[in-house]
Amino acid sequence: MSWLLALPFLIPILTALAAFPARARKLLCGFISVFGCALLLTTTIVILVLVETGGTRAAQMGDWAAPFGITLVADRLSAIMLVISGIVGFCVSLFSLSDIRKYRVKLGFHSFFQLLLAGVCGSFITGDLFNLYVWFEVMLIASFALLVLGGDRIQLDGGIKYVALNLVSTLLMLTSIGMTYGLTGTLNMAQLHISLAAVDNPTAVSALAVLFICAFGIKAAIFPLFFWLPASYHTPPVTVTAVFAGLLTKVGVYTLIRTFTLIFPSELQFPHTILLGTALLTMLTGVLGAAAHYEFRKILAFHIISQIGFLVLGLALNSPLALAGAVFYMIHNIVAKTNLFLISGTAKRLTGSFELSEIGGLYRASPLLSFFFFIAAFSLAGFPPLSGFWAKLLLVKASLDQAAYFVVAVALITGILTLFSMSKIWAEAFLKDHPKDYCQSLQDIPRYERYERLLPVAFLALITLVLGLIPGPLIDYSLAAAGELLKPGEYIEAVLGLDIQYVGNR
Amino acid sequence: MNSLILQTATRVLVALILVFSIYMLLRGHNYPGGGFIAGLIAASAFVLFAMAWGMEAAQSALKIPPSNLAAFGVFIAAISGMLALFSGEAPFSGQWLQVTGDKNSGGLTLSNVLIFDIGVYLAVLGAVLTLIFALEEPG
Amino acid sequence: MEGPLALVVGILIATGVYLMLARNLLHYLFGLILISNAANLAIFVAGRVTRAAPPLIPQGMEVAPEPIANPLPQALILTAIVIGFGLLAFALALITQAYKVLGTLDVDTMRIAEPVPPKREQSS
Numbered sequence: 001m002s003w004l005l006a007l008p009f010l011i012p013i014l015t016a017l018a019a020f021p022a023r024a025r026k027l028l029c030g031f032i033s034v035f036g037c038a039l040l041l042t043t044t045i046v047i048l049v050l051v052e053t054g055g056t057r058a059a060q061m062g063d064w065a066a067p068f069g070i071t072l073v074a075d076r077l078s079a080i081m082l083v084i085s086g087i088v089g090f091c092v093s094l095f096s097l098s099d100i101r102k103y104r105v106k107l108g109f110h111s112f113f114q115l116l117l118a119g120v121c122g123s124f125i126t127g128d129l130f131n132l133y134v135w136f137e138v139m140l141i142a143s144f145a146l147l148v149l150g151g152d153r154i155q156l157d158g159g160i161k162y163v164a165l166n167l168v169s170t171l172l173m174l175t176s177i178g179m180t181y182g183l184t185g186t187l188n189m190a191q192l193h194i195s196l197a198a199v200d201n202p203t204a205v206s207a208l209a210v211l212f213i214c215a216f217g218i219k220a221a222i223f224p225l226f227f228w229l230p231a232s233y234h235t236p237p238v239t240v241t242a243v244f245a246g247l248l249t250k251v252g253v254y255t256l257i258r259t260f261t262l263i264f265p266s267e268l269q270f271p272h273t274i275l276l277g278t279a280l281l282t283m284l285t286g287v288l289g290a291a292a293h294y295e296f297r298k299i300l301a302f303h304i305i306s307q308i309g310f311l312v313l314g315l316a317l318n319s320p321l322a323l324a325g326a327v328f329y330m331i332h333n334i335v336a337k338t339n340l341f342l343i344s345g346t347a348k349r350l351t352g353s354f355e356l357s358e359i360g361g362l363y364r365a366s367p368l369l370s371f372f373f374f375i376a377a378f379s380l381a382g383f384p385p386l387s388g389f390w391a392k393l394l395l396v397k398a399s400l401d402q403a404a405y406f407v408v409a410v411a412l413i414t415g416i417l418t419l420f421s422m423s424k425i426w427a428e429a430f431l432k433d434h435p436k437d438y439c440q441s442l443q444d445i446p447r448y449e450r451y452e453r454l455l456p457v458a459f460l461a462l463i464t465l466v467l468g469l470i471p472g473p474l475i476d477y478s479l480a481a482a483g484e485l486l487k488p489g490e491y492i493e494a495v496l497g498l499d500i501q502y503v504g505n506r
Numbered sequence: 507m508n509s510l511i512l513q514t515a516t517r518v519l520v521a522l523i524l525v526f527s528i529y530m531l532l533r534g535h536n537y538p539g540g541g542f543i544a545g546l547i548a549a550s551a552f553v554l555f556a557m558a559w560g561m562e563a564a565q566s567a568l569k570i571p572p573s574n575l576a577a578f579g580v581f582i583a584a585i586s587g588m589l590a591l592f593s594g595e596a597p598f599s600g601q602w603l604q605v606t607g608d609k610n611s612g613g614l615t616l617s618n619v620l621i622f623d624i625g626v627y628l629a630v631l632g633a634v635l636t637l638i639f640a641l642e643e644p645g
Numbered sequence: 646m647e648g649p650l651a652l653v654v655g656i657l658i659a660t661g662v663y664l665m666l667a668r669n670l671l672h673y674l675f676g677l678i679l680i681s682n683a684a685n686l687a688i689f690v691a692g693r694v695t696r697a698a699p700p701l702i703p704q705g706m707e708v709a710p711e712p713i714a715n716p717l718p719q720a721l722i723l724t725a726i727v728i729g730f731g732l733l734a735f736a737l738a739l740i741t742q743a744y745k746v747l748g749t750l751d752v753d754t755m756r757i758a759e760p761v762p763p764k765r766e767q768s769s
Binding site for chain 1: 721747759
């Protein structure tokens, strides 16, 4: 069991090490990477099945008993996040085979990519705050390297801003971990749930909560801490952006959810109030930024921010339905967002630019790509019966249950504006004729490249479609995950081995 | 830097520093020291060499690219953590091999902790040198 | 002992933030280094500063005979120092590279990724 829980980060690390000596041979290196991702995906699915049938699993690294050693925990939320990371990793590594040029592979692209996956999976599965910090750093170093790999002028410029702001977040996180340790004497998350509730110092606990919101808020790109995201996400190759967009900010949201359901006592209400305000502002500013831009990837980058608002909203409302909505939304969003970025990459390949004014004619040239874009984009905007509709429905229903009508209003306005900018891309890039009549069709590119570009996109679009048409299983799963989050008794029992009677406020 | 004194002294010093770094690596088992600090000391030897004889000389003295060294170090460290697989214990458990004597009276033991530390040593040496050589590259 | 050390942490963070507000990227990096040290010191203080024996248990004993220092914060700080070292070295390399390629360290002039939009022509 303990080996199985360690595999989600061991596999990518070993794949990274295997791909490193092979980096001079582009094809071999790419296949190692894809193979590693396939292995990772299989492992995560096994973990998901085990968790679903047998409940929360925990493993102690090095046989050091919790709360003294490092604990790995897989509950429903962790398990589904691991699976979705596996899916994104697999699709993006497949896409990277044709999108990443030889000189970037030679610099070690695939190794850094796998290291990034190791960091992401490690963050999802760890049950220890300091270990979480370490995985964040693994993820951060790998993302720094991926962002500036190749060293174009624009990449360096974007990379500086990304590095600068993310280092601040790192230091805030480290400081808040130090404060947590000072207050409670432990960093095991399950133990913290018990210890922090016993701390009789509301001022210090509140200060700590705010520090955590800032530290993880920068990672998650919530208002007003998101400025590194639109400054950097459009600069690297689109493969890199796709995996960043799919996973990095979501890790921030995941840790926010963990922190404010597991670590902090649920009686502490004001963090949720702060998060509610920031969530609404994040939704609005993100979508307004997207409406103002005319570059394919910049529009998508601003949409990441706006979607983060929805995820945080689920946490802020803090009801079982809202948290389930956040989980469902996260899954839907990771799939749709990654897919949109991959499509933008292929669109650039066919038309030669990301600027909407300089491209067009994609609908006529490649109806298949247009179909996939249509699914992903309108799912993001919340069109029934695609997956985004159910995600938004859950959140809107949760806000209506709490009579938070202004939340509903903001969510609907955001939805309409999302639709506006998605139809802007649709009209400009797909329907309009290409200004220079340059648009290639999918038939014009080599056959293997066509498959490498289209298979991941088709797979992700299929997931979106299936989630939209048969949302029942995932909604049930999300509700179960939300129930675990709000009543962490099982989690604590799995980690510490004690059976505490959990008395929550709900 | 073209200084005869520095260049002559460097020949002796580099060897001494490298030996000292290995001493620090092994000493780290029971006393202050260890793979990280030893790796930094070893890197400083190459930096000294580079100051005296130039970057190219230091790079060719190292024989293999430092990034490969770093990857190899991480590989050794990862393997040492997975040795527990053979004894059926949890990942990263300490594994001890009794070479002489028995467990209670001391004697010589080998452990995967030492292998991990050697991995850290190589990883730090490689990573630091990669960065330093990259900093010195003409833009 | 915690009081003065807490004060030192405060001063380090204040100085670091002041430096980070500068436009020059190198000043920013120096500020970051100071805050990184402040964070490590904060963890150290959080583990309580006491005068005690090193956390080593003599051979043949199960528990230490006298009060021992808390080893955990030191292990945490060591990890944080190593990670911080890596991050800062990377940041320094990145800044050097940016200076070579972009020719400036002034962040206000780094607008390649986010170009200033051209001014709209005034319609009369």
